[in-house]
Amino acid sequence: MALLLLLAGCGQLPQPFKPATKGDNPLLLLPDRYGIAVAEPSGDVPGEPMALAEAMAKALRDQNVTASVASANLKARWLLADVDAKRFNETVDELRVTWELYDPGGELAGRHEQRARVHQAAWTAGDPEVLGRLARAVAPSIAAMVQGGEPRQSALPGYPHGTRIVVAPVVGQPGTAARALARAMAQRLRERGLPVADHAQEGDIVIEGRLALGAANGMTRPVEIVWVLRRHGDDAEMGDLRQANRVPQARIDEGWNPLADAIAAAALPGVLDVLTAKSGGS
Secondary structure, three states: OOOOOOOOOOOOOOHHHOOOOOOOOOOOOOOOOOOEEEOOOEEOOOOOOHHHHHHHHHHHHHOOOOEEEOOOOOOOEEEEEEEEEEEOOOOEEEEEEEEEEEOOOOOEEEEEEEEEEEEHHHHHOOOHHHHHHHHHHHHHHHHHHHOOOOOOOOOOOOOOOOOOEEEOOOEOOOHHHHHHHHHHHHHHHHHOOOOEEOOOOOOOEEEEEEEEEOOOEOOEEEEEEEEEEEEOOOOOEEEEEEEEEEEEHHHHHOOHHHHHHHHHHHHHHHHHHHHHHOOOOO
8 A cells, every 4th residue: 555645835734645534444433532631841850851751752652641752733731841950968859849730721630749869870870770760650640630530441352352553763864853753653653543552563554764864955855754564573555655755944943843743644544444344354
Protein backbone atom coordinates (compact mmCIF):
# COMPACT_ATOMS: atom_id res chain seq x y z
CA MET A 1 0.00 0.00 0.00
CA ALA A 2 1.35 3.44 -0.83
CA LEU A 3 0.20 6.84 0.37
CA LEU A 4 1.39 10.09 -1.17
CA LEU A 5 1.05 13.06 1.17
CA LEU A 6 1.17 16.70 0.19
CA LEU A 7 3.10 18.57 2.87
CA ALA A 8 3.34 21.99 1.27
CA GLY A 9 1.66 25.03 2.76
CA CYS A 10 1.16 26.20 6.30
CA GLY A 11 -2.59 25.86 6.69
CA GLN A 12 -4.84 22.82 6.69
CA LEU A 13 -3.87 19.79 4.67
CA PRO A 14 -5.49 19.75 1.22
CA GLN A 15 -8.74 17.78 1.15
CA PRO A 16 -7.36 14.64 -0.59
CA PHE A 17 -4.73 14.25 2.12
CA LYS A 18 -6.80 14.87 5.23
CA PRO A 19 -7.50 11.87 7.46
CA ALA A 20 -10.07 9.58 5.92
CA THR A 21 -13.68 9.51 7.06
CA LYS A 22 -14.41 6.82 9.60
CA GLY A 23 -16.46 4.61 7.28
CA ASP A 24 -16.66 1.00 8.41
CA ASN A 25 -13.06 0.58 9.58
CA PRO A 26 -13.41 -0.55 13.22
CA LEU A 27 -10.09 1.04 14.10
CA LEU A 28 -11.25 4.42 12.81
CA LEU A 29 -14.41 4.10 14.90
CA LEU A 30 -12.48 4.08 18.17
CA PRO A 31 -12.91 7.28 20.19
CA ASP A 32 -10.25 9.97 20.21
CA ARG A 33 -8.11 10.45 23.33
CA TYR A 34 -6.87 13.85 24.41
CA GLY A 35 -4.49 13.01 27.27
CA ILE A 36 -1.80 15.18 28.81
CA ALA A 37 0.90 17.24 27.11
CA VAL A 38 3.96 17.66 29.33
CA ALA A 39 5.58 21.06 28.83
CA GLU A 40 9.25 21.92 29.29
CA PRO A 41 9.91 22.35 33.03
CA SER A 42 11.05 25.71 34.37
CA GLY A 43 13.34 26.65 37.24
CA ASP A 44 16.44 24.83 38.45
CA VAL A 45 16.50 22.03 35.90
CA PRO A 46 20.01 20.92 34.89
CA GLY A 47 21.15 19.78 31.48
CA GLU A 48 18.36 19.23 28.96
CA PRO A 49 15.07 20.30 30.63
CA MET A 50 12.98 18.22 28.22
CA ALA A 51 14.55 15.06 29.66
CA LEU A 52 12.43 15.49 32.80
CA ALA A 53 9.35 16.08 30.65
CA GLU A 54 10.11 12.90 28.68
CA ALA A 55 10.50 10.94 31.92
CA MET A 56 7.15 12.23 33.20
CA ALA A 57 5.36 11.44 29.94
CA LYS A 58 6.66 7.86 30.08
CA ALA A 59 5.70 7.52 33.76
CA LEU A 60 2.17 8.71 32.96
CA ARG A 61 1.88 6.24 30.10
CA ASP A 62 2.88 3.51 32.56
CA GLN A 63 -0.15 4.67 34.58
CA ASN A 64 -2.37 4.16 31.48
CA VAL A 65 -2.70 7.89 30.87
CA THR A 66 -2.19 9.17 27.32
CA ALA A 67 0.78 11.54 27.53
CA SER A 68 3.28 13.15 25.19
CA VAL A 69 5.91 15.88 25.32
CA ALA A 70 5.41 19.47 24.23
CA SER A 71 2.75 18.79 21.58
CA ALA A 72 -0.99 18.66 22.03
CA ASN A 73 -4.32 19.01 20.32
CA LEU A 74 -6.82 21.64 21.41
CA LYS A 75 -8.52 19.29 23.88
CA ALA A 76 -5.41 18.14 25.71
CA ARG A 77 -4.53 18.98 29.28
CA TRP A 78 -1.17 20.61 29.95
CA LEU A 79 1.20 19.58 32.74
CA LEU A 80 3.69 22.22 33.88
CA ALA A 81 6.53 21.83 36.38
CA ASP A 82 8.63 24.36 38.25
CA VAL A 83 11.75 23.11 40.03
CA ASP A 84 13.40 24.75 43.04
CA ALA A 85 16.70 23.16 44.08
CA LYS A 86 18.44 24.01 47.37
CA ARG A 87 21.70 22.73 48.86
CA PHE A 88 20.91 20.23 51.65
CA ASN A 89 24.49 19.27 52.45
CA GLU A 90 27.79 18.92 50.64
CA THR A 91 26.60 16.09 48.39
CA VAL A 92 22.80 16.27 48.41
CA ASP A 93 20.30 18.75 46.97
CA GLU A 94 16.72 19.10 48.16
CA LEU A 95 14.17 19.58 45.39
CA ARG A 96 10.73 21.08 45.49
CA VAL A 97 8.89 20.40 42.25
CA THR A 98 5.51 22.04 41.76
CA TRP A 99 3.40 20.18 39.19
CA GLU A 100 0.34 22.00 37.83
CA LEU A 101 -2.27 20.44 35.54
CA TYR A 102 -4.33 22.77 33.36
CA ASP A 103 -7.50 21.88 31.49
CA PRO A 104 -7.93 22.66 27.75
CA GLY A 105 -9.46 26.01 28.65
CA GLY A 106 -6.38 27.07 30.61
CA GLU A 107 -7.95 26.65 34.05
CA LEU A 108 -5.92 25.06 36.84
CA ALA A 109 -7.23 21.51 37.31
CA GLY A 110 -4.84 20.29 39.99
CA ARG A 111 -1.55 20.96 41.75
CA HIS A 112 0.92 18.62 43.42
CA GLU A 113 4.03 19.66 45.33
CA GLN A 114 6.80 17.06 45.29
CA ARG A 115 9.81 17.09 47.60
CA ALA A 116 12.83 14.88 47.11
CA ARG A 117 16.53 14.69 47.97
CA VAL A 118 18.97 13.79 45.23
CA HIS A 119 22.73 13.47 44.91
CA GLN A 120 24.07 16.73 43.53
CA ALA A 121 26.36 15.10 40.99
CA ALA A 122 23.60 12.92 39.54
CA TRP A 123 21.09 15.78 39.48
CA THR A 124 23.54 18.20 37.87
CA ALA A 125 24.37 15.60 35.22
CA GLY A 126 20.68 15.03 34.47
CA ASP A 127 21.02 11.33 35.31
CA PRO A 128 18.12 9.52 33.55
CA GLU A 129 17.61 7.19 36.51
CA VAL A 130 17.21 10.13 38.90
CA LEU A 131 14.75 11.83 36.55
CA GLY A 132 12.87 8.58 36.11
CA ARG A 133 12.55 8.06 39.86
CA LEU A 134 11.22 11.60 40.32
CA ALA A 135 8.64 11.11 37.59
CA ARG A 136 7.56 7.64 38.75
CA ALA A 137 7.09 8.91 42.31
CA VAL A 138 4.61 11.59 41.33
CA ALA A 139 2.95 10.05 38.26
CA PRO A 140 0.24 8.19 40.23
CA SER A 141 -0.87 11.46 41.84
CA ILE A 142 -1.02 13.24 38.48
CA ALA A 143 -2.83 10.28 36.92
CA ALA A 144 -5.42 10.37 39.71
CA MET A 145 -6.34 13.90 38.64
CA VAL A 146 -7.53 12.68 35.25
CA GLN A 147 -8.33 9.00 35.40
CA GLY A 148 -11.91 9.57 36.47
CA GLY A 149 -12.52 10.63 32.87
CA GLU A 150 -9.68 8.81 31.16
CA PRO A 151 -11.11 5.76 29.31
CA ARG A 152 -9.20 2.53 29.34
CA GLN A 153 -7.32 1.63 26.20
CA SER A 154 -9.20 -0.50 23.74
CA ALA A 155 -7.94 -3.85 22.54
CA LEU A 156 -6.69 -4.06 18.98
CA PRO A 157 -9.71 -5.30 16.98
CA GLY A 158 -9.08 -8.49 15.04
CA TYR A 159 -5.83 -9.36 16.84
CA PRO A 160 -5.10 -11.74 19.75
CA HIS A 161 -5.65 -10.35 23.23
CA GLY A 162 -2.61 -8.45 24.46
CA THR A 163 -1.36 -7.42 21.01
CA ARG A 164 0.15 -3.95 21.21
CA ILE A 165 1.57 -1.40 18.78
CA VAL A 166 5.11 -0.09 19.15
CA VAL A 167 6.45 2.83 17.15
CA ALA A 168 10.16 2.21 16.67
CA PRO A 169 12.64 5.10 16.57
CA VAL A 170 12.44 6.72 13.15
CA VAL A 171 15.63 6.35 11.14
CA GLY A 172 17.01 9.43 9.40
CA GLN A 173 18.27 12.94 9.88
CA PRO A 174 17.87 15.43 11.37
CA GLY A 175 17.44 13.61 14.68
CA THR A 176 14.99 16.21 15.99
CA ALA A 177 12.69 15.48 13.07
CA ALA A 178 13.01 11.71 13.45
CA ARG A 179 12.18 11.87 17.17
CA ALA A 180 9.25 14.22 16.56
CA LEU A 181 7.79 11.88 13.92
CA ALA A 182 7.98 8.83 16.18
CA ARG A 183 6.38 10.73 19.07
CA ALA A 184 3.65 12.12 16.85
CA MET A 185 2.72 8.74 15.37
CA ALA A 186 2.61 7.09 18.80
CA GLN A 187 0.49 9.93 20.15
CA ARG A 188 -1.98 9.73 17.26
CA LEU A 189 -2.39 6.00 17.85
CA ARG A 190 -2.93 6.58 21.57
CA GLU A 191 -5.55 9.20 20.83
CA ARG A 192 -7.45 6.45 18.98
CA GLY A 193 -7.38 4.45 22.20
CA LEU A 194 -5.12 1.79 20.71
CA PRO A 195 -2.77 -0.22 22.97
CA VAL A 196 0.58 1.49 22.36
CA ALA A 197 3.72 0.35 24.18
CA ASP A 198 7.27 1.67 24.32
CA HIS A 199 9.03 -1.70 23.88
CA ALA A 200 7.97 -4.61 21.67
CA GLN A 201 7.40 -8.16 22.82
CA GLU A 202 6.37 -11.30 20.96
CA GLY A 203 3.20 -10.80 18.94
CA ASP A 204 3.31 -6.99 18.94
CA ILE A 205 3.04 -4.88 15.80
CA VAL A 206 6.00 -2.60 15.14
CA ILE A 207 5.75 0.54 13.01
CA GLU A 208 9.12 1.56 11.58
CA GLY A 209 9.76 4.93 9.98
CA ARG A 210 12.44 6.11 7.58
CA LEU A 211 12.95 9.82 6.98
CA ALA A 212 14.83 11.36 4.06
CA LEU A 213 15.27 15.14 3.95
CA GLY A 214 16.78 16.42 0.74
CA ALA A 215 18.79 19.55 0.07
CA ALA A 216 16.99 22.86 -0.15
CA ASN A 217 16.13 24.01 -3.66
CA GLY A 218 14.90 27.57 -3.60
CA MET A 219 12.35 27.95 -0.83
CA THR A 220 11.43 24.29 -0.41
CA ARG A 221 13.03 20.98 0.58
CA PRO A 222 12.04 17.46 -0.47
CA VAL A 223 10.79 15.34 2.43
CA GLU A 224 10.02 11.63 2.24
CA ILE A 225 8.76 9.39 5.03
CA VAL A 226 8.20 5.65 4.63
CA TRP A 227 6.26 3.78 7.32
CA VAL A 228 6.58 -0.01 7.43
CA LEU A 229 4.41 -2.28 9.59
CA ARG A 230 5.58 -5.74 10.62
CA ARG A 231 5.12 -8.21 13.48
CA HIS A 232 7.87 -8.17 16.08
CA GLY A 233 10.53 -10.71 15.14
CA ASP A 234 9.14 -11.21 11.62
CA ASP A 235 10.97 -9.73 8.63
CA ALA A 236 7.88 -9.93 6.43
CA GLU A 237 6.06 -6.65 5.96
CA MET A 238 2.39 -6.27 6.78
CA GLY A 239 2.29 -3.15 4.62
CA ASP A 240 4.01 0.14 3.96
CA LEU A 241 3.05 3.74 3.31
CA ARG A 242 5.05 6.46 1.57
CA GLN A 243 4.63 10.18 2.14
CA ALA A 244 6.60 12.56 -0.06
CA ASN A 245 6.58 16.12 -1.29
CA ARG A 246 8.42 19.41 -1.18
CA VAL A 247 7.94 21.36 2.06
CA PRO A 248 8.45 25.11 2.43
CA GLN A 249 11.67 25.80 4.32
CA ALA A 250 9.75 28.36 6.37
CA ARG A 251 7.49 25.64 7.71
CA ILE A 252 10.47 23.46 8.64
CA ASP A 253 12.05 26.45 10.40
CA GLU A 254 8.93 26.76 12.57
CA GLY A 255 9.90 23.49 14.23
CA TRP A 256 9.34 19.80 13.62
CA ASN A 257 6.72 19.13 16.29
CA PRO A 258 3.74 20.72 14.47
CA LEU A 259 4.92 19.42 11.10
CA ALA A 260 5.42 15.90 12.46
CA ASP A 261 1.93 15.98 13.95
CA ALA A 262 0.44 16.94 10.58
CA ILE A 263 2.39 14.15 8.87
CA ALA A 264 1.28 11.56 11.45
CA ALA A 265 -2.34 12.70 11.27
CA ALA A 266 -2.39 12.25 7.49
CA ALA A 267 -0.65 8.86 7.67
CA LEU A 268 -2.85 7.46 10.42
CA PRO A 269 -5.81 6.34 8.27
CA GLY A 270 -3.44 4.42 6.01
CA VAL A 271 -1.77 2.77 9.00
CA LEU A 272 -5.17 1.75 10.35
CA ASP A 273 -6.17 0.38 6.95
CA VAL A 274 -3.09 -1.86 6.96
CA LEU A 275 -3.92 -3.07 10.47
CA THR A 276 -7.50 -3.82 9.45
CA ALA A 277 -6.45 -5.62 6.25
CA LYS A 278 -4.09 -7.88 8.19
CA SER A 279 -6.38 -8.55 11.15
CA GLY A 280 -8.13 -11.85 11.79
CA GLY A 281 -5.98 -14.89 11.12
CA SER A 282 -2.79 -12.83 11.66
